[in-house]
Amino acid sequence: MERANPGCDIGDTVTAAIVTSDWFLSAVSPQALASDWVLREVRLARETQVRVGKPAIIPVLIKSCTLPDELGQLAHADFRFEYQDGLDGLLRTIGSPYRRALLEALLSESDGAIRSAWASMSQDQHTWCLSELEGFLTSAASPESAAAVTALALVGPDLLRLHLGRLLVVKSASVVRRALVAVGTLRERTLQPVVSGLVSHGNPEIRQAARAALRRLH
Numbered sequence: 001m002e003r004a005n006p007g008c009d010i011g012d013t014v015t016a017a018i019v020t021s022d023w024f025l026s027a028v029s030p031q032a033l034a035s036d037w038v039l040r041e042v043r044l045a046r047e048t049q050v051r052v053g054k055p056a057i058i059p060v061l062i063k064s065c066t067l068p069d070e071l072g073q074l075a076h077a078d079f080r081f082e083y084q085d086g087l088d089g090l091l092r093t094i095g096s097p098y099r100r101a102l103l104e105a106l107l108s109e110s111d112g113a114i115r116s117a118w119a120s121m122s123q124d125q126h127t128w129c130l131s132e133l134e135g136f137l138t139s140a141a142s143p144e145s146a147a148a149v150t151a152l153a154l155v156g157p158d159l160l161r162l163h164l165g166r167l168l169v170v171k172s173a174s175v176v177r178r179a180l181v182a183v184g185t186l187r188e189r190t191l192q193p194v195v196s197g198l199v200s201h202g203n204p205e206i207r208q209a210a211r212a213a214l215r216r217l218h
Contacts, residue, residue: 014041019048023094024055026071029063039068046070058093060086099125103132107147111154118155130156137163149178157186168194173203180209184216192217 018024024045032038045057059067059076067076077093079086105117106129121129133156136148149167152160160182167179168191180198183191195217198210 015044018045018055019052021055024049024057025060025077025090026057027060027062028065028067028071028076029061030065032062033065033068042068042070058090060090099128103129106133106151106155107144109147109150114151114154126155130159134159134163137167145172146174146178149175149182153178153182153185157182161186161188164188165191165194168198173206176203176206177209180206180213184213187217189217 018041024041026032026038026042026045042057045055049055049057057071057074059071059074061076061078061080064080067074077086077090102117102121102125105113108114118126118129130152133148133152136144137152137160139145149160164179164183164186167175168183170176176198180195182188183195192214195210195213198206199214201207201210
């Protein structure tokens with residue numbers, strides 16, 4: 001939730017944040033449950049979830065207490081004893097959708113979005129995303145393969161170089177075109193004979209991409 005501007009109704013700001021969020025994490029302790037404000041937020045999140053299917057609600061148990069009805073049937077993240085155990089459990093739940101969102105940004109084929117997403121990631125996220133992108137290359141028939149070539153040319157060129165020769169001869173025209181762009185961008189002169197052969201390809205878009213790649217290789 002963004003910080004509320006001075007003079008804004010905090011209740012309206014909190015309500016707007018809850019009804020538009022994908023996740024609602026409620027820190028739970030005896031002190032929190034004694035707060036009418038906290039209980040109001042929990043009820044609003046539950047009502048919104050029933051009505052529109054989100055936000056997903058996760059109780060974050062800070063101290064032992066009896067959970068209210070709105071939270072009682074939900075699996076909780078337990079921070080009462082070991083902080084790291086609680087955090088690991090929480091990240092297992094919310095980490096997969098978050099990682100997928102990062103991967104989707106890398107597959108956007110927008111240089112700006114790709115660079116921005118990459119810059120926002122941790123080293124562990126870099127490693128995971130590179131592995132996923134390489135997996136798309138391994139199965140060149142997948143719909144993400146062409147976008148993965150574009151992404152790796154920007155954020156994983158050394159990894160992409162390992163696959164470029166094979167990608168130039170797959171059946172997918174969109175993958176071949178993007179691989180040709182990458183060959184030119186990365187100045188992969190060892191692949192010049194293969195690129196030269198594609199100048200006479202039956203697909204006019206591949207022929208055009210091959211000629212453009214050759215110009216960059218010369």
